[in-house]
Amino acid sequence: MSSASARKGDLLRLSTLFVRTLREDPADAEVASHRLLLRAGYIRRAAPGIYTWLPLGLRVLGKVEAIVREEMDAIGGQEVHFPALLPREPYEATGRWEEYGPNLFRLKDRKEADYLLAPTHEEMFTLLVKDLYSSYKDLPLTIYQIQTKYRDEARPRAGLIRGREFIMKDSYSFDHTDAGLDEAYQRHRDAYERIFRRLGLEYVIVSAVSGAMGGSRSEEFLSPSPIGEDTFVRSAGGYAANVEAVATPVPDAVPFDDAPAAHVEDTPDTPTIDSLVELANARFPRPDRPWTAADTLKNVVLAVTHPDGTREVLVVGLPGDREVDVKRLEAALAPAEAEPAGDADFAAHPELVKGYIGPAVLGPQGAQVTDPQTGETRSAVRYLLDPRVVPGTRWITGANVQGRHVFDLVAGRDFVGDGAIEAAEVRAGDPAPDGSGPLELARGIEMGHIFQLGRKYAQALGLTVLDENGKQVVVTMGSYGIGVTRALAALAEANHDEKGLAWPAHVAPAQVHLVATGKGAEVFEAAESIAQGLVARGVEVIYDDRPKVSPGVKFADAELLGVPLLVVVGRGLAEGVVEVRPRAGEARQVGVDDVVEDVAAQVEALLA
Amino acid sequence: MSSASARKGDLLRLSTLFVRTLREDPADAEVASHRLLLRAGYIRRAAPGIYTWLPLGLRVLGKVEAIVREEMDAIGGQEVHFPALLPREPYEATGRWEEYGPNLFRLKDRKEADYLLAPTHEEMFTLLVKDLYSSYKDLPLTIYQIQTKYRDEARPRAGLIRGREFIMKDSYSFDHTDAGLDEAYQRHRDAYERIFRRLGLEYVIVSAVSGAMGGSRSEEFLSPSPIGEDTFVRSAGGYAANVEAVATPVPDAVPFDDAPAAHVEDTPDTPTIDSLVELANARFPRPDRPWTAADTLKNVVLAVTHPDGTREVLVVGLPGDREVDVKRLEAALAPAEAEPAGDADFAAHPELVKGYIGPAVLGPQGAQVTDPQTGETRSAVRYLLDPRVVPGTRWITGANVQGRHVFDLVAGRDFVGDGAIEAAEVRAGDPAPDGSGPLELARGIEMGHIFQLGRKYAQALGLTVLDENGKQVVVTMGSYGIGVTRALAALAEANHDEKGLAWPAHVAPAQVHLVATGKGAEVFEAAESIAQGLVARGVEVIYDDRPKVSPGVKFADAELLGVPLLVVVGRGLAEGVVEVRPRAGEARQVGVDDVVEDVAAQVEALLA
Structure with a gap:
């Protein structure tokens, strides 16, 4: 949307620059980046999760x-640009018109045709390549765009961090072999590392599951931050993953030949797991x-909507x-x-x-459940087990009767599930x-x-191509x-x-914030x-040339705006x-005749 | 949306460039620019009036x-960026939520709040300045954006010329005096002339009426083209205007003391104006x-919806x-x-x-019309007259009775209107x-x-400010x-x-399209x-390095792509x-060792 000119000097006079700083924190801004971007006049809110960019914000x-674009170009990415307003049909073909649910902004045109504001463009990229290419010789291909996207978030929050109109760079690689995809993936991974390094942003690469996007290998680049919405885990040994992607290590099966037979017991007054465990240790202790x-x-009983x-x-x-x-x-x-x-589900x-x-009464055990009320039989509900429930593990669990539990119920002997699921919380120390x-x-x-x-x-x-064998x-x-x-x-959050x-x-x-303080004409000259x-x-310079503003206000504004x-x-x-002086460092006195040379050299070093 | 780098060399290899040219004209493309931009692989249609930009299109x-941005910056414009997705309220406040009618894309978010895809941003710019500024000392101000806009055209046509998603530069000037507005207007007028000259585009500046936008002075920059949707007029003496803006010269009033009295006559068999004129000359000739x-x-009877x-x-x-x-x-x-x-209106x-x-029975004459059916009286319909109907002009017109006309009805003597209206067609020779x-x-x-x-x-x-007097x-x-x-x-249309x-x-x-023809490795080297x-x-170079493509196809592609x-x-x-050779000029033979120097100098001259 905007062009940055890396090393073209520029002079922004605060007397005319379209910006106003706010002394007070805006009421609805919870996180520092949101608060400060508003206070420093980089952005303004236009609607929930929708922002206007002021000149300083647009420069950043x-x-x-520009950094994203350069690194995408460097790995051979070719820039294209798709519309934000798109017809329903391609998203219908992949099922996402429905899958997105209320997160999708949908609308009708004057002819009552269905349109959407695209949250992501997989369909359009795929169709465009299908339109243009037909042979394996055309591949590999990487195309990308930097474009405005839309998502009707239930709870837009933290300013730009979870907005409803936002800018993304999205790129797509196209290959006819798995090895080609692996290479394209690795090229992007390397480019992303360079991008975040150049931006000056600490990042962690974590394994991720791809969720609704389908597919196999998947990693996220996270900026560690206490206000982040994503929880991730890492080990001293270098493992890092999104919590969604953590695979629970599966314990070895336990021999259960010597395990006692399961037995159902009255367990009165055990409303909590703790009280149940207390009763168990008192009345049915393990040896x-x-x-x-x-x-x-x-x-845990869940209602799943497909x-x-x-x-x-x-x-x-x-x-x-x-x-x-x-x-x-x-x-x-x-x-x-x-x-x-x-x-209603329980009923x-x-x-x-x-x-x-x-x-x-669950899964395989309950395959033909007899309804206790009607006496009819039907399939039991599906039953998925945490990976820790391996054969031989002994459990205390419900006996499907009010006030009673079953003890020494052994997995693999007394019950099995319909499959495994990673649904349990991950905890520090796991x-x-x-x-x-x-x-x-x-x-x-x-x-x-x-x-x-x-x-x-x-x-x-x-989207198919003819391969080397004409197939x-x-x-x-x-x-x-x-x-x-x-x-x-x-x-902003990290800095x-x-x-x-x-x-x-x-x-x-800008690289330099120049403040003139005092009333004499010689200062301004x-x-x-x-x-x-x-x-x-x-050098790009913000020059505070406002004649009637106090030094205190000028310094406060300089620190708020955050130029190096x-x-x-x-x-x-x-x-x-x-x-x-640097934004948060010690001041030095420099001779007025040397200052341009001195500061220009510092800027050169900062941008090296 | 995209950054152009004026003089950074760039090499685009046709063997890998994401482009495919089409030999045949696309069926739905009526005008040359649309046809050629599609055929040359600059754009692709995503939906009616909505286009995807391919790499070559995005470069242009x-x-x-970049040219628009430079000239806006040069007149002190400050770039901002508004959302495309906006809440209803500001547009409600100015009446445009309704006024836009079916041209506005409207939608609801998940909370059933009304939103629109902005066709233009007057409201948002006004509110932003109101948010930031409060004193005449803050003015003058010019802010602008280059942004994607939406209009649900009834008949999107001619490709990018009338689309439903399109990019506009819109700027706004803010002043507290009329003189200030005049200056801002003139600065923009000058900047626009520079922009269109730099783009290499012939233009005509025509007076315009501002229509639904309100306001006073208004001019359009038109690119003369037979496929243009706007009709404009010009005189040898330098007058130029949009037809909507042409003010009919008002003739002098005619003395009517000697005019005969009006007389109503039977006018059978005069279904057309020509037949009426023929009868008039035969039976009631003017001396x-x-x-x-x-x-x-x-x-002419019209139904007007307010x-x-x-x-x-x-x-x-x-x-x-x-x-x-x-x-x-x-x-x-x-x-x-x-x-x-x-x-129903006639009824x-x-x-x-x-x-x-x-x-x-019209306007002032009919102020108390007696309904011929019910006998009741009521106000007559409003009656607006073409400016040529000046006092003293003598007319043949209807007598409000089947088969009868009135002759020698004199304006200003026998009738007046409720006002004047510019609704008659403008004709060559007027x-x-x-x-x-x-x-x-x-x-x-x-x-x-x-x-x-x-x-x-x-x-x-x-949006108000305090003026010099604290008002x-x-x-x-x-x-x-x-x-x-x-x-x-x-x-594209003009070139x-x-x-x-x-x-x-x-x-x-790119400035140069380099074609390698032949099979020998030495050609490609x-x-x-x-x-x-x-x-x-x-120099930016498109290099046709495709090994197995015939010279004929390569030349045809070069001419289709249109590099100088x-x-x-x-x-x-x-x-x-x-x-x-230039795109449409004579070929020269240049020594292989001199060609880089020679061509680089030509490019330098072209871009001077």
Whole structure:
């Protein structure tokens, strides 16, 4: 949307620059980046999750875009530009018109035809390549765009971090072999590392599951931040993953030849897992060790809505010391959506006795459940188990009767599930799946995501090419995104203090903030001359030339705006010196005749 | 959306460039620019009036944008960027939520709040300045954006010329005095002239009426073209105007003391104006000259819909030799909309006798019309007259009775109207309003429009500033648009021949198209070396390095793509020469060792 000119000098006078800073924090801005971008006059809110860019914000945005563009061009990416307003049909063909649910902005044109504001462009890229290309000789191909996207978020938050209109760089690779896709993926991964390094942004690459996007290999680039929406894990040994992607290490099966037979017992007054464990240890102690909450099998009832609209009741069994993590559950079930079962779901399954649900009526065990009310038989609800529930593990769980539990129920002997599911929370201290030590949890802002989409979209939309043997083969694709506006917010989030923003030099709206303080004409004349000298040397300068503004206000504004170098022309001028200091560093006195040379050299070093 | 780099060399290899040319004209492309931009692989259609930009198209677009941006910056414009997705409220406040009618894309978000895809941003600019500024000292201000806009055209046509998603540069000036607005207007006018000159686009500046936009002074920049949708007029003496803006020169009043009294006559068998004139000359001849069609007063009945939804029946009286021009009528009545009256309208006004309507029942004459059916009295329909109907003119017109007309009805004596209206067609040979000679008619593509909006939006949205005397004054605004994607299409329209596009050097996707023809490795080696040499000299080169494509296809593609200079490395190489020729000029043989120098100098001259 905007062009950045890396090393063309530029003079922005605060007396005329279209900006107003705010002394007070805006009421609705919870996170620092949002608060400071508003206060410093970089953006303004136009509607929930929708922002207007003011000149300073647009300058930063242009620089972020330019770095992204350069690195995409460097790996052979070719820039294209798709519309934001698109017809329904391609999204219908891949099922996403429905799958997106309320996140999609939908509208009708004057002829009542269905349109959408695109949240992502897989379909359009695929169809465009299908339109233009037909042979394996045309491949590999990488095309990209930097474009405005739309998502009707239920809860837009944190300013640019989760908005409803935002800018993304999205690129797509097209290959006719899996090896080609691997190479394209790796090229993007390397380019993303260069992009985030050049932006001056700390990042962690974590394994991810691709969820609704389908496909196989997938990694996210996160900016570690306490305000991030994504929780990720890492081990001292180098493992890192999105929590959704953490595979629980599967324990070895336990021999159960010596295990006692299961026995059902009255368990009055055990409303909680803790009280149940207490009762178990008092009345039915294990010989080897005390029972713990991890020995109870909690069966959680969920209502799952599939893309075709059908609703399924499903039970997830997991150790009683862990909660279901909704994001992991959603990732595991995507594109289906899950919510806790409601009264109507329980009413439809009277065999599920709240608080006392056990495997005997679930999945394979309950294959022909007899409805306790009607006496009729039907299939039991599907039953998915946490990977820790391996054969031989002994459990305390519900006996499907009010007030009773079953003890010493052995997995693989007394029950099995319909499959495994990664739905339990990941906790600090859990072992890394690759054996590289215990996990720690941290939060991050998702700035980039790279996927091996594979053949899903090409298959759905008929993108094939003739291969070396004259045979039609389905093309394999990669999809690679960077949240451009979000990366800008992450930069602000990672680079600020209590006084304001503190941009890395490559993305700052200018490199030098020049302040003239005092009332004498000589101050403004000297400052003007320094400003002109710096601009002639290719430096971008914000010059605070406002005649009637106090030094205090000028300094506060300079710190709020967050340009890397501050130059102050004021009292020292009588002694022939001006002050030079980094945004958050120590001041130096520099001779007025040397200051242009001195500062230009510093800028050169900052941008090196 | 894209960054253009004016003089950074660039090498685009046709073997990998994401482009495919089409030999056949696409079925739905009627005009040359649309046809050739599709055939040359610059754009692809995504939906009616909605296009995808391929790499070559995006390069041209980036260059057009860069020129617009530079000239806006040069007049002190500050770039901002508004969302495309906007809430209803600001547009409600100015009445445009309704006024836009079906041209506006409207949608609801997940909370059922109303949104629109902005067709233009007057409201948002006004509110932003209101948010930031409060004093006359903050003014003057000019802010602009280059942004994607939306209009749900009833008939998108001619590719990018009338699309539904398109890019505009829109800028706004803010002043607290009328003189300030005049200056801002003139600065934009000058900048627009520079922009169109730099783009290499012939333009005509015509006076315009601002229609629904309100305001006073207004001019359009048109690119003369037979496929243009706008008709404009010009005189040899330098007058130029949009037909909507042509003010009919008002003739002097005619003395009518000697005029005969009006007389009503039976006029059987006069179904047309010609037959009526024939009867008049036969039976009621004028002593001075014969009656002509221009002496008949035609009263056209219209149904006008006002923005508040009310419907009014209105009669326009004009000389019988002229038709009503719908565009002029709409401009005169905007924001109300007009259509020919229907049966229901006539039924509601039985005093209007089709084919025989005369002034006696209209406007002031008919102020208390007695309904011929019910006998009740009520106000007559409003009656607006063509400016040629001046006092003393003598007319033949309807007598409000089947089969009868009235003769020698004198304006100002026998009837008056409720006002004047410019609704009659303008014809070649009509006098220019400024006396500069007869008008000729031509067609053009509207590329830019500059308006003095005045205080309309500032008033509606409460944008005031404190003036020198501490008094709140309403700000006066100018609004200035350039259709960026349309200007690109106008460039293609003005610069092509039967073989393809022929871009002016400043906007061409590259300056040189280098073709290697032949099978020998030495041809490709020499061409590669020339390509590298040119790129090192800052030249953008499309290099046709495709190994198995025939020379004929390569030349046809080069002419279709339309780059200014063609360099051919082929048969001449054995004699040490290559061919250099302009897109549509004579070929020269240049020594292979001199060609880089020679061509780089030509490029330098083209871009000077």
